[in-house]
Every structure is written in structure tokens, then in C-alpha cells.
Amino acid sequence: MTPVEAFQPPSRLLLGPGPSMAAPSVLEAMAKPLLGHLDPAFVGMMEEIKTMLRAVFQTENRMTFPVSGTGSAGMEFCCVNLIEPGDEVVIGVNGVFGGRMADVAARCGAKVTRVEAEWGRIIEPGQIATALAGIKKPKLVAVVHAETSTGALTPIPEISRLARDAGALMLIDTVTSLGGCPVELDAWGIDAVYSGTQKCLSAPPGLSPVSLSDRALEVATHRTHKVQSWYLDVNLLASYWGAERVYHHTAPISMNYALHEGLRLVLEEGLEARFARHERNYLALKNGLETLGLEIASQPGHQLWQLNSVTVPEGVDEAAVRARLLADFGIEIGAGLGPLKGKVWRIGLMGESSSADNVEIVLNALGQILSENTN
Numbered sequence: 172m173t174p175v176e177a178f179q180p181p182s183r184l185l186l187g188p189g190p191s192m193a194a195p196s197v198l199e200a201m202a203k204p205l206l207g208h209l210d211p212a213f214v215g216m217m218e219e220i221k222t223m224l225r226a227v228f229q230t231e232n233r234m235t236f237p238v239s240g241t242g243s244a245g246m247e248f249c250c251v252n253l254i255e256p257g258d259e260v261v262i263g264v265n266g267v268f269g270g271r272m273a274d275v276a277a278r279c280g281a282k283v284t285r286v287e288a289e290w291g292r293i294i295e296p297g298q299i300a301t302a303l304a305g306i307k308k309p310k311l312v313a314v315v316h317a318e319t320s321t322g323a324l325t326p327i328p329e330i331s332r333l334a335r336d337a338g339a340l341m342l343i344d345t346v347t348s349l350g351g352c353p354v355e356l357d358a359w360g361i362d363a364v365y366s367g368t369q370k371c372l373s374a375p376p377g378l379s380p381v382s383l384s385d386r387a388l389e390v391a392t393h394r395t396h397k398v399q400s401w402y403l404d405v406n407l408l409a410s411y412w413g414a415e416r417v418y419h420h421t422a423p424i425s426m427n428y429a430l431h432e433g434l435r436l437v438l439e440e441g442l443e444a445r446f447a448r449h450e451r452n453y454l455a456l457k458n459g460l461e462t463l464g465l466e467i468a469s470q471p472g473h474q475l476w477q478l479n480s481v482t483v484p485e486g487v488d489e490a491a492v493r494a495r496l497l498a499d500f501g502i503e504i505g506a507g508l509g510p511l512k513g514k515v516w517r518i519g520l521m522g523e524s525s526s527a528d529n530v531e532i533v534l535n536a537l538g539q540i541l542s543e544n545t546n
């Protein structure tokens with residue numbers, strides 16, 4: 172075989188549904204020398220990660236740590252630990268990720284009731300109430316807070332109250348919301364949550380921050396059946412991330428450096444200031460899109476700041492525009508999925524990617540391509 176050159180990634184501006192741009196200091200943190208995963212210095216850093224995660228999730232939950240794996244691993248972590256075969260589970264499905272959760276829950280043996288909403292719209296509390304009314308002993312209610320496949324932000328507090336009143340645990344997916352808009356676990360009464368590093372936390376994909384309330388932990392530690400996944404069993408992970416430091420698996424060292432730095436940046440900026448930045452840049456994008464004759468496709472009043480589904484105008488080749496953005500401008504945006512395939516572009520303004528400059532850059536590039544298209 173002929174020698175292979177070292178890989179050199181081309182320069183890209185990542186404005187899709189994730190990964191988003193990593194902060195420069197996060198990438199620098201990843202280049203630092205490795206430590207052993209039980210080295211006291213590394214263990215001290217793990218403790219800081221847990222403390223910072225609690226601040227960002229706005230929770231006091233003891234069981235708050237990053238699962239080794241991407242956002243989907245966090246989804247599996249929550250499902251395998253909380254669901255036993257035969258459990259009744261209600262899941263909001265208004266896009267790809269609700270659908271994925273329903274699939275994962277069913278693989279855990281759950282009897283899944285899907286509460287569906289049209290893609291782009293939110294899950295209404297009334298729909299959850301109706302579903303719960305038909306179930307004797309619901310174990311879990313799950314919804315996706317920020318549906319990245321459509322750009323809709325489902326309000327959580329009322330749905331969470333309904334779950335609690337029905338005696339069920341409340342699980343939310345905050346992969347895209349965490350670090351970009353308010354996520355208040357304790358105030359909202361959330362029992363289980365997972366997120367990801369590559370959306371609004373400005374780090375590469377590779378870890379999934381999770382948190383379990385004491386109520387959820389009680390369920391996970393008093394199961395009839397063993398958790399079917401060895402890797403994701405919280406009963407085993409607790410001894411690794413807890414005071415005992417029993418070897419379970421080797422934590423991805425450099426990714427934990429990255430998350431540490433990403434969280435540090437979130438808290439240094441301040442949650443309120445960070446959310447305000449995401450909102451400001453969303454509004455600037457929305458205005459600019461309107462000037463170009465484009466509009467955001469998701470439900471008015473519930474549009475995500477960090478991910479915008481943009482309706483593709485009649486007669487425009489959706490894929491060709493994305494290809495030109497990438498080839499001529501080095502900009503990545505996302506395509507529509509499922510029923511939105513070919514109908515929308517998805518422009519992400521997440522974490523490090525959410526800046527006034529980036530809004531201007533993508534609007535200028537889109538404007539140029541679309542004007543050539545119509546001429």
C-alpha cells in the first residue's frame with residue numbers, strides 16, 4: 172500500500188444540526204497530554220465536571236455526570252435504567268428524536284404509547300393528559316425539549332406536572348437545548364435527562380451529560396430485572412463516577428478535557444447572557460431570511476433559537492443550494508429529514524456557532540446563491 176498522508180480537514184463553518192463549531196480553547200484542551208483515568212488530577216477534574224454540569228442543568232441531583240458516548244448513548248442510558256419489560260411509557264413524537272426514543276424504549280420491552288404531533292409543531296400538554304388518562308400505571312413520560320429535526324421547542328413544565336400527578340417519571344431530551352436556552356431540571360421537576368457535547372456546549376461529539384433525580388435513581392437501583400446493558404448500567408457507573416472510583420471503563424480522557432473547558436466557557440459567559448446571545452442571533456437570522464423572502468417553517472411562538480428549519484422556496488433545488496454552500500463558501504447546513512426531506516434547510520446557530528458574524532456570512536452566501544438561481 173502507498174503511504175497515506177496525514178489527514179487535513181478542510182476549513183468549514185459548521186451551521187447545521189450538529190456538530191457545531193468547537194470553541195478554540197476546547198480544541199486546545201483536547202491536545203493536552205493524557206492522564207491515567209484514575210490519576211488524582213483527572214479525578215479532581217471529573218468532580219469539577221459534575222459540579223459544573225449541575226450548574227448548567229440547574230439541578231442539585233447527585234447523579235449527574237457525562238456518559239461516554241454521543242447523545243444517543245445518553246438516551247439509551249435513561250431508557251435502559253428506568254424501563255423494565257412490560258412498563259407503560261408515553262413518548263411525544265414530533266420529529267426524528269422522539270421517534271428514536273420510542274424505538275429505544277420498545278427495545279427495552281416497554282409498552283409504548285406514542286403521542287404524535289405534526290413535524291414542526293410542539294407536543295401539547297393536553298395530548299399527554301389524554302394519553303395518560305388511558306393508562307393505569309404509567310412508568311415514564313418522555314419528550315424531546317428541542318427537536319433538532321424540526322426546530323420546535325416544546326414547553327416542559329406543564330407536561331412534567333401531568334407526569335408527576337400520574338405517578339410517572341419525567342424524562343427529557345436536552346441534546347440541543349442545553350447551553351442554548353433555559354433548561355431548569357429542578358424547577359421543572361425532571362427525573363431524568365440526557366444531553367450531548369456537540370450542539371450548544373461547543374465541544375466535539377463524544378460525551379452525553381446525564382442527570383437522574385433521587386426518585387429516578389431509586390427506580391434504577393431497585394429493579395426486578397438487571398439492566399440489560401452492562402456499559403450503561405447506572406448501578407455500575409455510580410461506583411466509577413462516585414467516591415469509590417471502581418474501574419468500570421476507561422473514560423475518554425481528552426473528551427472529558429473538552430467538556431470541562433466547554434462547561435467552563437458556558438459558566439464564564441453566564442447562562443442568561445448565553446441564552447440572550449442565542450435569542451439575538453436567531454432574531455437576526457429570522458429577519459435576514461425574511462429580507463431574502465424566506466421563512467422559518469416551525470410553529471410560530473415555539474421556534475428554537477439554536478436550530479432553524481427554513482422552507483425551501485418553490486422551484487429551488489434544495490440539495491444543490493447546500494452543495495454550493497459547502498463547495499464555494501465552506502458552510503455546512505443541514506437537510507430536512509423524514510416528512511421534511513427536500514422541503515427545508517436546517518440552519519444551526521449553536522454554542523460557538525451562534526454569532527452575529529456567522530448570521531451575516533450564511534445570509535450573504537444564501538442570498539448570492541438564490542439570486543443566481545432566479546436570474
Ligand SMILES: *Cc1c(COP(=O)(O)O)cnc(C)c1O
Nearest residue numbers: 241242243268317319346347367
Ligand atoms: C443530536 C441529537 C441527538 C443524538 O445525539 P448524537 O450525538 O447524534 O447521538 C438526540 N436528540 C436530539 C434532540 C439531538 O439533536
